[in-house]
Amino acid sequence: MQQLIDNFDRKFEYLRLSITDVCNFKCNYCLPDGYQRTHNKQFLSGQEISNLVAAFAELGTKKVRITGGEPSLRKDFAQIISAVSNTKGIRKVATTTNGFSLSANAQAWFDAGLDAVNVSVDSLDAKTFHLITGKNIFQKVMQGVNDAVKAGFKQIKINSVLMKGLNDIDIDLYIDWIKDQPIQLRFIELMQTEDNTEFFDKHHISGEWIKQNLLDKGWTQKVPLSHDGPAQIFCHPDYLGEVGLIMPYSKDFCKTCNRLRVSSTGRLHLCLFGEEGVDLRDLLASPADKEQLKTRILEALKSKKVSHYLDLGKSGGTPHLASIGG
Template identity: 35%
Template structure:
């Protein structure tokens, strides 16, 4: 263990890559399954899911998370598929939240069943909520997700606000010809409530039929917002924040832009991912993965797992490829990576 000079916290060299980036943020996918079929996430003909016995168990998730937290990770985000479909989600949250050194336990969810589950999740230590919603029009929601449930997602956003989550983050993937005409409608959600609208550039993954013509770049989104909200003011980001954050005078909430395609933030990336099948992925857009499940099930001790993780982290590249190269690179569908 060494001490990070900037933060003054003990961290393991396992979490530092060859470019000096310290990885203190771990995203854990709890499931490859989902109760929606979003077009930009799941291929139209579905995906071949990993058999249940090959997915990480609760105990395996907790063991790996504890290893990462002991080495310096202070933020964990639970993703999917859809994490709320795991029956043991409450227990996972409770055990993770009790880990010494973990400051933030977050979830990214489609919000379909969150409203009724959130009180118990909050009791179990969940400290932050991201809810995905790409349209405020129910008919367009059904078209994009291939399912009904728009009103349930809105209910979950309101439930999170009422339970005191501040901010409640709402992720919106902006796609030309689908929801780019709703940008200012989403911004209006921030007027009275502590909602952080996060506009995300459309990203290519296997099976989502990515096309640059569907991409609405950050510069264009900003232009749309500024035309209506001229007092948009940027505020200081956390050094590791993926978003460009803004506030509008008189609005309780905030507006953010995630610019993965046109202005990447690789130089400050501090994220690692454990997929539902136990593979470690050091870059969202990279195809390289290494299994932690297999050595763990073969009897590897913590020091051996740390060695595997450390070697994988050291292979992380300085930056991901450009968007056209990403579109032509084999990768998993987003549902099998985790949001």
């Protein structure tokens, strides 16, 4: 079987698939002025998505994360979940959501075949949540998290982008919260993009201090699975939940890269920050083009670089995080 392995012997079993770049939040680190459409292209259809995922599965992809923008803004979101989860070879289907419609849909998404859900909760303080996201719906999002637990999801993760002066004082509150909650709490370092340099300079903070604090308090780092994401995961015998740290500015962050991205308009991105992408769309309409599609993906992978070079101050060609699904 052909497999997605690059020139640095990294194996890619994880696909992050964006199905829309539209978002209904105005997060200050991503879309502070709200969503502004910059293209006239239609987003990938259900059939195009099915053909794309089938090709990736035959190349060894085991996990698909459906992203956005906000993926639940697609009316056919549940059908997309079902199509992806029923693809031969795909073992895990996840999504990342802002939680706006989670409470109303958690059970339907679970029933459609969604295995795991990540919810963005950038503060446990309702006022700070409103300040960061532009939405005064903290309680609604948290109710969605509770409803996801009730729906039966085995894995629920809370994503929080670390921002100095905004939510870095919430850390102990977060960790106390997961003492009795089966939730993986993930702190993500703020990343610089083309449009947020001033904000980044003001609010970026490393997650290394959290890591050291956890280790000092008896937390243990877990060994990741081959299709896990980039987080360093920590567990503690006294806590039901876990803590994850995503630190893209840390040394050797790219060494364990195992994921590729496809945008909502059908472009393959080898790195969140690296390049303009390779167009796949002309090969997505028909299953008959699957072998040609696989060849194009394999050829593109040969040009993947060893690093994103964020530590050198480069932000690549990514205008903002919603543009290709974070």
